[in-house]
Amino acid sequence: MxxxxxxxxxxxxxxxxxxxxxxxxxxxxxxxxxxxxxxxxxxxxxxxxxxxxxxxxxxxxxxxxxxxxxxxxxxxxxxxxxxxxxxxxxxxxxxxxxxxxxxxxxxxxxxxxxxxxxxxxxxxxxxxxxxxxxxxxxxxxxxxxKPEAVWLKHMKKPREYSTALSTRVARAIANIAVPHPDGVKAIDPCCGIGTVLVEALSMGINIDGRDINPLVTDGSRENIAYFGLEGDVTTGPISEVTSKYDVAIIDMPYNLYTHATPEDQLSILKHARGFADKVVVVTIDTMDHMIEEAGFEIADRCVARKGIFSREIVVCV
Known part of the structure; x- marks a missing residue:
């Protein structure tokens, strides 16, 4: 019945x-x-x-x-x-x-x-x-x-990088990191031009941005403002992050300007361990051993492909 x-x-x-x-x-x-x-x-x-x-x-x-x-x-x-x-x-x-x-x-x-x-x-x-x-x-x-394809509107940013995540992938990663935003404080400490920030902020996620490269933090602020969003983006190394966060999203730097060495990558993860309870790592190279060396356990993972190019998304706690 x-x-x-x-x-x-x-x-x-x-x-x-x-x-x-x-x-x-x-x-x-x-x-x-x-x-x-x-x-x-x-x-x-x-x-x-x-x-x-x-x-x-x-x-x-x-x-x-x-x-x-x-x-x-x-x-x-x-x-x-x-x-x-x-x-x-x-x-x-x-x-x-x-x-x-x-x-x-x-x-x-x-x-x-x-x-x-x-x-x-x-x-x-x-x-x-x-x-x-x-x-x-x-x-x-x-x-x-029915959903509105908000991420489609975000494809046309004033500032772009060829190696940046697609808006669809960035949006999914923001959701994986912060599925339920109430009371959650997030950071993207290698934010680049802010692809993840724009998606996260547009969904009401409380997220800060940061990057060591002043050129990209300027671009990130410009992109956020362009879509009428508000978010705090600072310039400086991850080692100087002093606030505590529930989660960090780290798209490992590998583009023309900031190709991180394995030592840099391990350092980024170790610093993140100090200020975030959970980290979502986006990487083109498998780095399980580094994640474990930094003191994390792998809780979940997937692969986002685009043709022959693929990225691993790893949830670390």
Whole structure:
């Protein structure tokens, strides 16, 4: 029979390229504490879909049942005298062949449910969108929240580096470091031109930036201001960081201007151990031995690929 959730629950759908799958799964683990093999997940943790470059949408569950007819019975209670609505069949790509519902079947389900909602349907420009989705043999219905691709807007920065992280990868890394920002203080002590800072600040993460190179800290400040964000960026070596932080994001310097030697890298990690409880390291070289030598344990890891180029993202505690 129908099971009304006592506490809020959500269904998320995801999409990513094969190169991004490892990164997407690590972001999923950071947000929700587990990952799924497919592109759909149910959780009672509320994550704003626009935070992730991989979340395709979220259904805020109102009703659930074992069949569409059970959902239909429940939606009869929805009264929308002053707003228009649309019902959207949320497509997921991991259904078995036998379970797959074709285009006509999806539209039929949308119409069947929409017919029983008391209000005016508007498929083109509705005030409200409801989602219907199936997972684990059950049907779920609720408000549908679509993400805004904020990171796309951040691709056009006034200052750029060819070796900087992409905005999608930077955004996912910020989420991996700080999945739940309330009360968390973060730092990017090798911030370069601020790709991670812009993504983190745009999501309300409390993060400071720092870099030893005054040219890039100027660029970082310019990029942050360009998007109407506010963040503190200082110039100086990591050895002079005196504040305590919950987490540090360290994209190991390896570009034309600041190619860190192994000694530099170890030094960066040792200093970070002194001021941060957790460190997310981004590196093109495997540096497990250095991470351990600096006094960290590796808690999680993934690989972000772009063609033949790959970066390791390592969560250290």
């Amino acid at each position: 129908t099971n009304h959730s006592r506490k809020p629950a959500y269904i998320y759908t995801f999409t990513c390229t094969p190169d991004e799958r490892s990164l997407s799964k690590m972001e999923m683990r950071s947000f929700f504490g587990f990952e799924t093999s497919g592109d759909i997940l149910k959780s009672d943790i509320a994550i704003e879909p626009s935070r992730s470059p991989f979340i395709k949408g979220r259904v805020d569950i109102m009703f659930e049942g074992e069949s569409i007819s059970e959902i239909v019975e429940q939606v009869k209670d929805i009264h929308l005298p002053d707003s228009t609505f649309k019902v959207l069949f949320v497509k997921i790509n991991d259904l078995n062949k036998e379970e797959k519902i074709d285009y006509d079947g999806q539209r039929e389900i949308e119409r069947e449910i929409g017919w029983h909602i008391q209000g005016n349907a508007d498929v083109r420009n509705p005030d409200q969108v409801f989602g219907i989705v199936t997972l684990g043999g059950r049907w779920y219905f609720g408000k549908y929240v």
